[in-house]
Amino acid sequence: MSLSVKHSASPLNIFTMMTNLARAHDAYNLSQGLPDYPVAAALGAYLTEAVEQGFNQYAPMQGLTSLREAIAIDLNKRYQTKTVAADGVVVTPGATYGIYASLTAIIDKGDEVIYFEPAFDCYRPAIEITGGVPVRITLEASADFRIDWNQVKDRITLKTKAILINTPHNPTGYVWAQFDWDQLADVIGDKDIYVIADEVYDHIVFDDRQHLPGFLQPRLRHKLISIYSFGKAFHITGWKVGYCVAAPDIVAAFKSIHQYLTFSVNTPAQHAIAQYLQHYDVAEAAATLQHKRDLLIGGLQSSRFQPLTTSAGTYFQLYDYSAISDRDDVSFAKWMTAEHQVATIPLSAFYQSERSDKIVRLCFAKKDDVLLAAAAQLSKV
Missing domain, CATH: 3.40.640.10 (Type I PLP-dependent aspartate aminotransferase-like (Major domain))
Structure with a gap:
């Protein structure tokens, strides 16, 4: 007996993989879009x-x-x-x-x-x-x-x-x-x-x-x-x-x-x-995340990571790491997690086609102290 494969995607997606790596290396998890602060x-x-x-x-x-x-x-x-x-x-x-x-x-x-x-x-x-x-x-x-x-x-x-x-x-x-x-x-x-x-x-x-x-x-x-x-x-x-x-x-x-x-x-x-929903303030919630976006961007300003166009929405920011390494983005993300204790997501995970971009995605829906600590780590690379 055999079961047919219903799709062409990887059996284990990159988000699960990078979160597991973050746990294994006690890294700051800026990979998966998981806010780490309490709900209202x-x-x-x-x-x-x-x-x-x-x-x-x-x-x-x-x-x-x-x-x-x-x-x-x-x-x-x-x-x-x-x-x-x-x-x-x-x-x-x-x-x-x-x-x-x-x-x-x-x-x-x-x-x-x-x-x-x-x-x-x-x-x-x-x-x-x-x-x-x-x-x-x-x-x-x-x-x-x-x-x-x-x-x-x-x-x-x-x-x-x-x-x-x-x-x-x-x-x-x-x-x-x-x-x-x-x-x-x-x-x-x-x-x-x-x-x-x-x-x-x-x-x-x-x-x-x-x-x-x-x-x-x-x-x-x-x-x-x-x-x-x-x-x-x-x-x-x-x-x-x-x-x-x-x-x-x-x-x-x-x-x-x-x-x-x-x-x-x-x-x-x-x-x-x-x-x-009757009491939720959309503007306040967006302002909170804009503050976190700006905190991350400011914290990495002196680093060798270069931001792509500033995120206009979501809680993600893309960074180019080509000034740091020639590794492909998956290898780079794994290396960063293990050696510098910051987990990210390689941009190639969002493509079906082969990519040579040296870009990673960082999630800024995190506590301010986590963002500052992760930025400090990344600025040492």
Whole structure:
């Protein structure tokens, strides 16, 4: 007997590998996007309250009404719109699940899905597992990781069923402008192509920028599903609660898959988040992470690491190490962890194609003293 391999990704992803290395060498872990500071006390209190008040059984399949209504109110307020309704929201066990279930709902075997590298490592295997054909478009550091829309137009075929995008972008920190959305809408036009928008870092944008959500794009709204994560927004990655927003027909297709994958999402967590959303300050949270970004950049200013374009969103910053070593980025990241006690992520982990870039990704969602200590270590290299 044998089991067929369902995707082309590595059995052990780089994030798990580098976190394990960080533990083995007692290193500062700036690799995996795991905030190391406590969640808001109020959010923890709401979770305890939920358990004590009996929110311990299955929630409705689409999500608690209170949470879906709170999400709709929050999105409409933040983006000054009235387009989001509770019926257009589905609560999910995290964003990775949302992406997988969206692909399962949208594509059929043999359909092509365009995605952009560098990309979060779940994209390609999720496309392959659901029977799709990944079509990658490579973004280059030399072009500030901007999309060549003529290349996108050229890669669309009669088999193209979806385009998977990510803004704010992990790992580059690029945040889409209205120009990007307009170009995407122009490229798709009246073609039967869906958009899966990974917008999990929507709360985390810097320097007075504002995230532009996919559901606000009038030419795309009827063929787009936006994916979000409370794990990123509230620094509760272990709670695994997210949600998606889409037009009614896409929501219906998504729910037809969702009900047979997990059906229901953590009920007490849903209740706690619904309460916390009413008091959460997005601007304050973004300002806190902007401070951490600037603390890391300032701490490395005298080092031989050179920052690429300053991160405009997410909690990641890319650094070029070519002035330090000729090692490939995986070897360099392992060496840094073992010899200098700072764990990073090699940029090549976000590409399917072979890369020679000497770039690593650093996560700054860490305590200030950890960032300062890690920067001091890196400045010695």
